[in-house]
Amino acid sequence: MQKSTAITSAENSKGAAIFKKMLEDKKAIHEHLSKGGKLEDLKDQYKFAKPLHSSGK
Amino acid sequence: MPSPYILQENDAYSYEFASDQGIRYAIYFLDYGYMFSDYPKISQNIFMFNIDVVSGKPDESIADDRIGMTIVEVFKIFFSKIENVAVYVCDTLDERHLARKRKFDLWFWKFNDGSLLKEDGIAVIEGTTIYNSLLVHKSNKHWPEIVLAYNELNERAGEK
Numbered sequence: 680m681q682k683s684t685a686i687t688s689a690e691n692s693k694g695a696a697i698f699k700k701m702l703e704d705k706k707a708i709h710e711h712l713s714k715g716g717k718l719e720d721l722k723d724q725y726k727f728a729k730p731l732h733s734s735g736k
Numbered sequence: 737m738p739s740p741y742i743l744q745e746n747d748a749y750s751y752e753f754a755s756d757q758g759i760r761y762a763i764y765f766l767d768y769g770y771m772f773s774d775y776p777k778i779s780q781n782i783f784m785f786n787i788d789v790v791s792g793k794p795d796e797s798i799a800d801d802r803i804g805m806t807i808v809e810v811f812k813i814f815f816s817k818i819e820n821v822a823v824y825v826c827d828t829l830d831e832r833h834l835a836r837k838r839k840f841d842l843w844f845w846k847f848n849d850g851s852l853l854k855e856d857g858i859a860v861i862e863g864t865t866i867y868n869s870l871l872v873h874k875s876n877k878h879w880p881e882i883v884l885a886y887n888e889l890n891e892r893a894g895e896k
Contacts, residue, residue, distance in 0.1 A: 694889035695861045697771050698868065701784050701825045704766060709827075712790050718749045718764060727749035728765035728783045 740806040753806055759792030763810050775885050778878050785822040804843030815873045821882055822871040828864055837867040855883050857890035
């Protein structure tokens, strides 16, 4: 499998930014939950994926 | 035979469950489609997975296989949409990220039914090692492209 060259040097720091953002988001959400907050309170700050229902519906 | 914990859907954003040891967990997914913005075919379906403690003290609890089984149940639901892709990042807050990775790896290999592919990555950013994993359904026709993009992100994460 050949590697794609689609990612240019200008985007090289993109991975770092994304992983940092993920960690920051996790930390902020963790702190919110630790203080008794609900995820629903953060719905405007983060793009939560609406999970499929466990019933499959 | 242990079984997964019962999942509760208290809101439209997460699953929750309570362990036998009285610890409440939330499982949620955040949309990170822009992570693969150079790959428009797949950028609509990429999410960060996370499990977090809502209440209780997991550090004082004993090993509990039912938690891993429950996570795998959530993945089964999540991946009922074949195109979905999940990324798991081990947080580095308390230097226990390697332990988290090992636990996640153990759960995955113990309870995965074989339908998911897992690709591990290590991003070193400003001297900090970030362990992360990609999960994709084996029936996802774009999986080679997804794994390729993911590996590139990890390999180049430390570049300026």
